[in-house]
Amino acid sequence: MSTADLSDYDQGSVPDAGKMTFGIVVSDWNHDITSSLLNGALNTLKKHGAKNKNIIVRHVPGSFELTIGAQLLAESYDVDAIICLGCVIQGETPHFTYICQGVTYGITKLNLDYGIPFIFGVLTTLNHDQALERSGGKHGNKGDEAAVTAIKMVALDREM
Numbered sequence: 001m002s003t004a005d006l007s008d009y010d011q012g013s014v015p016d017a018g019k020m021t022f023g024i025v026v027s028d029w030n031h032d033i034t035s036s037l038l039n040g041a042l043n044t045l046k047k048h049g050a051k052n053k054n055i056i057v058r059h060v061p062g063s064f065e066l067t068i069g070a071q072l073l074a075e076s077y078d079v080d081a082i083i084c085l086g087c088v089i090q091g092e093t094p095h096f097t098y099i100c101q102g103v104t105y106g107i108t109k110l111n112l113d114y115g116i117p118f119i120f121g122v123l124t125t126l127n128h129d130q131a132l133e134r135s136g137g138k139h140g141n142k143g144d145e146a147a148v149t150a151i152k153m154v155a156l157d158r159e160m
């Protein structure tokens, strides 16, 4: 079964982000992958009108720290949405499962506890090749996808 380019979205339907502010929290674990996710997210936000001065980027050591990093950012800056970027690659032990569960639960809880969207831009892959394919490879870039989701969620929030 082949997977489509996950970043292949209808650009015409993405709202203008010119008056939106964003936080990005990015994990440094698997840095080669997460730096591509970050570049993808930044380029996509700017492509849709977001200004450099309205994008705040902060780094955390690993994906497990994305939750607290995003919470600190939400409490320190007035942003409309926060994008969480990370990459967890399965190893030989169940550690992968615990990190994935922890960050998924953490980001879900932030969405429910705060009045802004927190976007789940975390790759959870079986190996490094799968991560490469989803961070600017044949399956697109999850950073682009996360940025578009953030813009759409801010627009939805304003509409309501």
Ligand code: DLZ
Pocket: 027, 029, 030, 061, 062, 063, 064, 065, 086, 087, 088, 089, 090, 091, 095, 099
């Ligand atoms: C410890 C660990 C391992 C084994 N693998 C990853 C990974 O693939 N991706 C990732 O983002 N972080 C990993 N980490 C680090 C944890 O996220 C976390 O930083 C540490 O457990 C310290 O809390």
